[in-house]
Amino acid sequence: MKLGSSARHSWDEDSARVMGDRVMGKSGRSATSSETGWDSTLYEESFGIITEFGAGVVELLAPRPGERIVDLGCGTGGLTARIAAAGTDVLGIDSSEAMIARARELYPELRFEVARGEDFAVEEPVDAVFSSAALHWMWPPEAVAASVAKALKPGGRFVAEMGGKGNIATIIGAICQALAEEGIPRERVRNPWYFPSIGEYGSLLEGAGFEVLLMQLFDRPTPLDDCPNGIADWLRMFGGTFLEAVPDTRREHVQERVNELTRPLLKREGRWVADYRRLRFTAVKLPIADGCSDSG
DSSP states (O other), X not given: OOBOHHHHTTOOSSOOOOBTTEEEOTTOOEEEHHHHOOOHHHHHHHHHHHHHHTHHHHHHHOOOTTOEEEEETOTTSHHHHHHHTTTOEEEEEESOHHHHHHHHXXXXXXXXXXXXXXXXXXXXXXXXXXXXXXXXXXXXXXXXXXXXXXXXXXXXXXXXXXXXXTTTHHHHHHHHHHHHHTXXXXXXXXXXOOOOOHHHHHHHHHHTTEEEEEEEEEEEEEEOTTOTXXXXXXXXXXXXXXXXXXXXXXXXXXXXXXXXXHHHHHEETTEEEEEEEEEEEEEEEOOOOOSOOSOO
């Protein structure tokens, strides 16, 4: 399985060329590596639990031998490998060159490509597109859904889990308060995430030509046992865009202030827990309409 030429840009399967000193974050927005580049080693060491939770989404996908599947936002490839273990022909794609480079190191027998969710394409339609903990970084969501629909065969499955409405609400509230105390208004801060409701994302998928078979919004309190500095560590990994407006000399203070504000709600019996809410769904691509309607 290969990406279409329009999605591969100047990258090939064996090497990823850095575009000058710039990288693409998971959101697909161009940014310098010092701003929103991903630290693949930190992700593995401190946030491996995110991959562990993704195992349930793989079960929902129920990959079958011989199926051709795209893992959209594959990160360092842990879930791609689980899908491949079912005997599938799987391709992992991610907009982060650092993540793809690490995935290739960890799983050299699998295929990984650098590509963005909002405009990726495959040469031949696939049986399923899978995504875990990645879609909320991709913008605009309508373009992502359209790209997924184009990649699928009629009847193909789109199975995914992402941040849903209310995800990390306590953390976001604390970040905004800490920034306000520094004299930084919300208007100066770019929120990198998209956390939709069931109604919002269900309608978006239907508009892209999908039938939604299952959609659930649920709380998933997520332990941060590998983050000794609590939410401050989480913020360094995932919330870099919120810190861009903060002078370098004040960033450590802001991170510690976020810890202070979230501690009463998110530190329980000595253990930090992030207030995650997830949106999980299965949708299938509808056959192309033949011009007939149900009306008599």
